[in-house]
Amino acid sequence: MAQVKPMRADARRNYERLIEEAAVAFAEHGEGASLDDIAKRAGVGSGTLYRHFPNRQALLEAVYVDAIEAIAMRADEIAARLPPGEALVEWLNELSERMIQVRGLKTLLGSAVTDGSSAVLTACGSSVKGAATRLVEAAQREGTVRPDVEPIEILRLAHGVATASELANGEGKHIRRYLSLLTEGLRPERRRADGGPGPEN
Amino acid sequence: MAQVKPMRADARRNYERLIEEAAVAFAEHGEGASLDDIAKRAGVGSGTLYRHFPNRQALLEAVYVDAIEAIAMRADEIAARLPPGEALVEWLNELSERMIQVRGLKTLLGSAVTDGSSAVLTACGSSVKGAATRLVEAAQREGTVRPDVEPIEILRLAHGVATASELANGEGKHIRRYLSLLTEGLRPERRRADGGPGPEN
DNA sequence: ACCTGAACACCGTTCAAGT
């Protein structure tokens, strides 16, 4: 299942070179980097780039799949270390940080949580959605997150928090701050400072 | 003070025609509409467009100043009708709605609340910042908004909310929902359901 | 003082010709 059709040796080499150079170019010039330039740097004709990646989105995704999968896996690592509520916040923090630090990742993840997102991107974003769902539902069972919020809503709001932090300054210095302003709204109204949702009557 | 240098009649006419056509083009093709096309539709050479508007941002701003001023003025209308806390939320709702409905306005207002925003845009965004400041401070005096949040932070978060709603679907159906998830975090933790911040000791 | 529009550099995308 790994490879439906084994690529011809030269095709495979070109494919990999393109991804390498695309990663460099995106990091250097942002997600709008010249596709022609990427092809040239990879030592292939521009037509070859289009053969492998029909549009910029496809190339962006190929470049960032690993980073996206890594984010999804971090969710479980964090969940094993922290109580559900804190784990969710911590993961959202890392997610937002990466969206700002890795140029192009924000737009890509944005399309992944958009209502009418393409089938290609749905596949790529689904592991992130899965991770979010696990964290959110655990926190809801724990009682630290409102039971009426959907995981996808939280992902979209994290995207919003990243956007807000980006406005504040280029890097992600304000993520924690904006995230805390948001999470307070995600919690059920607290009646007490101590633990346990003590029965009222 | 209205006009430092009265423009030559033809220049003034071109200036206005450009803004008119730019408004149509931005509404039709988004904020990335072809500048050359706008010049052609306005019946002027492309150089004339650049003479009046050195870059796309300048043109966008000229097209949307009125809309931006209108938003700022709405703040006072709403403040006269509702208690401070509700007024803020209502205004943020209208602000976010317009950011989504009027193409290009979101990016423009985004630059206005960005840390290192250009001098041109600062001038244009300052009335919005003023409006936000009045509403936020009134709500803080009333005790319905945390005293440690800055107006500019709330403007950035509203931008984030608009972004999140945009991901949810093209129009702004989810703004109220996402805004309420946020505002819960803007309120000081409620100890009581009844009014008045009763003195603790 | 202002306008015009050709000219330039740079894109993305396609496709006939090659291997």
Next chain:
DNA sequence: ACCTGAACACCGTTCAAGT
């Protein structure tokens, strides 16, 4: 089957020449 690169259409931006 895959690659090449010229060709095309379309940008933004500049600037010499015009009024």
